[in-house]
Amino acid sequence: MCCHTNRHRSRMKRCGFYIHRLRHRLFLFLVSLVAVCLLELLYLKVTVWESNSGDPHDITDWLSGIHSHTYDVNCTAIYELDPVEIGRALELRQKALVAVDDEDIVSLTSNCTTFIKTRCYDRFQISEAERSFPLAYSLVVHKNAPMVERILHAIYAPHNIYCIHYDQKSFRPFIEAMKNLAYCLPNVFISSTLESVKYAHISRLNADLNCLSDLLRSEVRWKYVINLCGQDFPLKSNYELVRELRQLNGRNMLESIRPNELKKQRFSFHHKLKYVSHDYHRIPVRTPIAKDAPPHGLVMFSGSAYFVLSWEFVNYISSNKVVKDFLAWSADTYSPDEHFWATLVRMPGVPGHIPRSEPDVTDIKSKTRLVKWIYFEGHFYPPCTGTHIRSVCIYGVAELRWLLNNDHWFANKFDPKVDPILISCLEEKLMEQRHFA
Missing domain, CATH: 3.90.550 (Spore Coat Polysaccharide Biosynthesis Protein SpsA; Chain A)
Structure with missing residues (x-):
C-alpha cells in the first residue's frame, strides 16, 4: 500500500514538472510572438515615416x-x-x-x-x-x-x-x-x-x-x-x-x-440686425428709413x-x-x-x-478673386464641376486647368468635403x- 502510494506521488510529481515546463515554453513562445509583432509594427511605422517625412503635401504623418x-x-x-x-x-x-x-x-x-x-x-x-x-x-x-x-x-x-x-x-x-x-x-x-x-x-x-x-x-x-x-x-x-x-x-x-439700382438699396436705407432663421443667426435687414447722402460728397x-x-x-x-x-x-x-x-x-x-x-x-x-457665378456659367466660363452654394461654384477637379490658366491670383470657393483632389x-x-x- 505504501509502495503504491509512493509510486503514485512520484508520477504526480513528474506530471507537475512536465506541465510546468510546458507552461513555461508556452509563455516564452507568446512573448516571442508579441515581440515579433511589435518589431514588425515598428518597422512599418518607421518605413511610413521615412517615406512621408520629406513630402510637403502631407499635412502630417502617422505620429x-x-x-x-x-x-x-x-x-x-x-x-x-x-x-x-x-x-x-x-x-x-x-x-x-x-x-x-x-x-x-x-x-x-x-x-x-x-x-x-x-x-x-x-x-x-x-x-x-x-x-x-x-x-x-x-x-x-x-x-x-x-x-x-x-x-x-x-x-x-x-x-x-x-x-x-x-x-x-x-x-x-x-x-x-x-x-x-x-x-x-x-x-x-x-x-x-x-x-x-x-x-x-x-x-x-x-x-x-x-x-x-x-x-x-x-x-x-x-x-x-x-x-x-x-x-x-x-x-x-x-x-x-x-x-x-x-x-x-x-x-x-x-x-x-458703378452700382446698379439693386446694389444701391444696400446703402440707401438704414438696416437693422434681425433673426432670420431657426439657428438664431442675425443679418442686416432693410428698414423703410432712407439714409442721408454719403459724407464729404x-x-x-x-x-x-x-x-x-x-x-x-x-x-x-x-x-x-x-x-x-x-x-x-x-x-x-x-x-x-x-x-x-x-x-x-x-x-x-x-x-x-x-x-x-x-x-x-x-x-x-480684377485679379483679386476668381469666382464662378451660376448665372454666368456657359457664357463667361465653363460649368461648375463641383457644387453650388448661394449661386457660387465650389470648384471640382475638372476645373484645375481653367483655374491655373486664368489671370487671377486667388480663387473662391474651395471645400475639401466637396472635392479634396482638386x-x-x-x-x-x-x-x-x-x-x-
Whole structure:
C-alpha cells in the first residue's frame, strides 16, 4: 500500500514538472510572438515615416494619426484634360474624403518642431526678388482649421507677415488651432482685436480693419496686403505673385464698379440686425428709413470684400477723417465691405487711386478673386464641376486647368468635403514653383 502510494506521488510529481515546463515554453513562445509583432509594427511605422517625412503635401504623418492629402491620381494628366484621369478623379473624390478635424490640427501644432518639419515650413527657399518685396495677409476665418492651415501653407514665405482674425463665436478647438499656428510660426499672429462676425454686417469689415491696423504696426515693411477667407486658395506661387504685383507700381487691385439700382438699396436705407432663421443667426435687414447722402460728397462704387492694397494706401486711410466718417456712415448698411473699399479706391488723393472717370473694374478685370457665378456659367466660363452654394461654384477637379490658366491670383470657393483632389492637385502645382533646401 505504501509502495503504491509512493509510486503514485512520484508520477504526480513528474506530471507537475512536465506541465510546468510546458507552461513555461508556452509563455516564452507568446512573448516571442508579441515581440515579433511589435518589431514588425515598428518597422512599418518607421518605413511610413521615412517615406512621408520629406513630402510637403502631407499635412502630417502617422505620429499624429492624420491621413495624407495625396491621392492616387495624376494631377498633370488632369491638368492636360485627360478624360480617363478626370473620370477616375471624379469617381474617387467621394471615396477620398479625409476625416481631418480641428482637434487633429491642435494635436499636430502642439509640438511646433514636429509641425514645422512635417509641413516643411523651415525649408522654403526665397529668391532675392521675393525677399525685397514682402507681402502681408489678413486671414478672416471662423471654421475648418485643416483648410486654414493648407491655405497658410500655400501662401507662406518666411519674410512675409500674416494676421489671423478668428471669429469670437468659433468653437474652442478651432481657436486653439489658430493660436497654435501663431505660436509655432514667428511671422504669424492673432489680431489684437477680435469681432463676433455676422453675415453681411459691419463686423466683417471691422475684422479686416483690425488686422490692417496690426499689420501697419508690424516691423515688416510690406509692399501690399491681401485679404483671404477660409474658402479661398492661391492660384500663383509667392514668386509669381510678387512678379505681377511689382508691375502695379503702387496701384491697388480690387473690384470697383458703378452700382446698379439693386446694389444701391444696400446703402440707401438704414438696416437693422434681425433673426432670420431657426439657428438664431442675425443679418442686416432693410428698414423703410432712407439714409442721408454719403459724407464729404463721396461718390459711391460697389465691389467685393476682396482687395490687394498698397502699404501707402492703408497707411493713408488709417488716420483720414473722411474715411473714419465714411466707416461710421456705413455701419448700418448691408455688406458694407462691398462698397467701402470700392469707393475709397476712387477717392481723389488716396495713394494708388483709380480715377472716377475710368471704366468699371469688374470681377473679371480684377485679379483679386476668381469666382464662378451660376448665372454666368456657359457664357463667361465653363460649368461648375463641383457644387453650388448661394449661386457660387465650389470648384471640382475638372476645373484645375481653367483655374491655373486664368489671370487671377486667388480663387473662391474651395471645400475639401466637396472635392479634396482638386485642392491636392493645386498644392502640387504650386509646389512645383517652389524650391526646398
